[in-house]
Amino acid sequence: MDIAQERDGDVVVVRLSGRFDSSAAPSAEDQLTAAVAGEAPRVAIDMSQLSYVSSAGLRVLLVAAKKVQQQHGKLALGGLADNVREVFAATGFDTIITIAADAAAAVAAVR
Amino acid sequence: MLSFSEEIVLLLLDETDGNFVPLPEAVFAIVMSGAALMDLALHNRIDTDLEKMTVADRTPLGDDILDDALASLGRKSATLDIVDALYDVATRAEEYRARALRRLIARGILKEENGRHLWVFRTRRYPVIDDSEQQEVRARLRQLLLTDEIPDPRDVVLVCLIDACALAGFVLSAAELDAAAARVEQLRKMDLIGQAVTKAASETEAIVKFAATTM
Numbered sequence: 001m002d003i004a005q006e007r008d009g010d011v012v013v014v015r016l017s018g019r020f021d022s023s024a025a026p027s028a029e030d031q032l033t034a035a036v037a038g039e040a041p042r043v044a045i046d047m048s049q050l051s052y053v054s055s056a057g058l059r060v061l062l063v064a065a066k067k068v069q070q071q072h073g074k075l076a077l078g079g080l081a082d083n084v085r086e087v088f089a090a091t092g093f094d095t096i097i098t099i100a101a102d103a104a105a106a107v108a109a110v111r
Numbered sequence: 112m113l114s115f116s117e118e119i120v121l122l123l124l125d126e127t128d129g130n131f132v133p134l135p136e137a138v139f140a141i142v143m144s145g146a147a148l149m150d151l152a153l154h155n156r157i158d159t160d161l162e163k164m165t166v167a168d169r170t171p172l173g174d175d176i177l178d179d180a181l182a183s184l185g186r187k188s189a190t191l192d193i194v195d196a197l198y199d200v201a202t203r204a205e206e207y208r209a210r211a212l213r214r215l216i217a218r219g220i221l222k223e224e225n226g227r228h229l230w231v232f233r234t235r236r237y238p239v240i241d242d243s244e245q246q247e248v249r250a251r252l253r254q255l256l257l258t259d260e261i262p263d264p265r266d267v268v269l270v271c272l273i274d275a276c277a278l279a280g281f282v283l284s285a286a287e288l289d290a291a292a293a294r295v296e297q298l299r300k301m302d303l304i305g306q307a308v309t310k311a312a313s314e315t316e317a318i319v320k321f322a323a324t325t326m
Contacts, residue, residue: 022158022167055152055303056167059264062301064165066261090161092300096261 001050003031011042012109017049020057028057032064042110046103048079053087065097074098078106106108113215113244115146119272121143121245122212129238134276134318138312140204142275143193144197145308147207149268152272152304156181163193176207193307211239220244229296240248248313250283251263256291262298270298271305275312 002014012035020028038044045063061077068075076093076098080088088094101105113121119142123131134142148164151157158167166189171178180200184191199258215221221237239245248269255266256279262270272293273279279288299309 022155023156052160054165055290058157058301059153062261062264062267066263069261087161090300091303091306092297095297096301 001028002029005031005035008107009111011044012036013044013046013103013107015046015049015103019052020060021052021054021057022056025056025060027052029060029063032060033067036064036071036075039071039073041071041075042074043068043073044100044103044106044110045075045077046079047077047081047084048103049070049071050084050098051081053084054090058087058093061097062093072078074110076106076109077104077106078102078109087109112232114174114176115150115272116143116207116211116270117215117278118244118248118269119143119146120208121215121239122248122278123271123276124221124239126238126239126242128243129221131234132278132281135316137315137319138276139208140201141197141311141315142272143204143207143246144180144199144201145275145304146177146268146272147301148196148304149271149308150174151181151184152176152295152302153264157195159182161303164193164196164304165239166191177211179203180208193304194311197307197311198258222289249282253287256283256294257276257287262301264300264302267298270295270307271302271308273301275305 001016001018006013014032014035022028065075072091078100079102080099088099098109121178123134125132125185152159154175160166164198169181183200184196191211216223220239220241222240224236224238226234251266252269261298273282279295283291299305
């Protein structure tokens with residue numbers, strides 16, 4: 001999995017692409033932890049190029065979401081493929097983490 | 112930090128008398144298996160999705176319960192059915208309980224007391240001599256279940272395990288339990304192995320109850 005990061009004003013936009021599984025999880029956790037660091041972070045994660053997410057990937061996103069909540073920030077995901085959205089629905093992650101239609105909507109949701 | 116196998120053994124002990132709370136052996140086996148599998152998942156040794164479990168890394172962890180479970184999974188194909196893996200590891204549950212008890216005794220959390228009932232039957236109980244772990248887990252679970260706090264992955268596993276053992280009543284009062292029912296449901300769904308544990312434990316308990324009422 002590849003991770004890219006950019007800023008859109010006060011929002012950190014993280015773009016994930018490829019397969020988010022246990023082989024990608026340790027590096028992704030390090031990078032996402034860095035992305036959500038700081039006071040009241042605003043983070044939008046663009047998932048539109050993500051083809052697969054496993055439980056290991058979900059756990060990394062959960063840890064990031066928890067850190068953002070602890071720091072009184074906002075986090076949203078956008079652009080989930082149907083198979084990825086299905087995983088979020090089956091595990092109830094869509095009731096814990098804000099899901100937006102696309103990356104632009106995720107940025108708007110955290111602004 | 113305790114492993115999930117140790118955590119669940121500790122939570123299943125009645126701290127007032129050192130005996131295990133009543134739980135059908137078959138349900139206990141599933142829960143112990145789930146504890147080991149979820150620990151392996153958090154160590155990135157196995158991974159799951161909606162359809163399967165994958166052995167991602169066979170490197171031992173230096174933990175005699177987890178390494179045994181991992182070796183057992185490793186003997187099969189790298190891709191497994193989650194429920195099959197759960198039942199497979201469940202065959203080792205009694206040994207895992209013994210190992211978890213030995214570790215908890217070695218850490219000074221429990222002690223072992225042997226005795227006799229009616230001067231004939233041997234008994235063994237495990238009084239808690241340091242309840243700080245139990246109290247900490249209960250406090251953490253209460254905070255999680257009674258608020259909208261985002262859980263960390265370890266918290267999700269603990270909720271799955273206590274729910275499968277019907278132990279939530281040891282953490283919350285009856286009124287709190289009613290109020291937190293939706294929250295328990297929300298959190299226990301979050302781990303795919305946990306979902307399989309809940310389903311298998313519930314089905315097994317129903318079979319045990321049915322057998323008890325028809326014998």
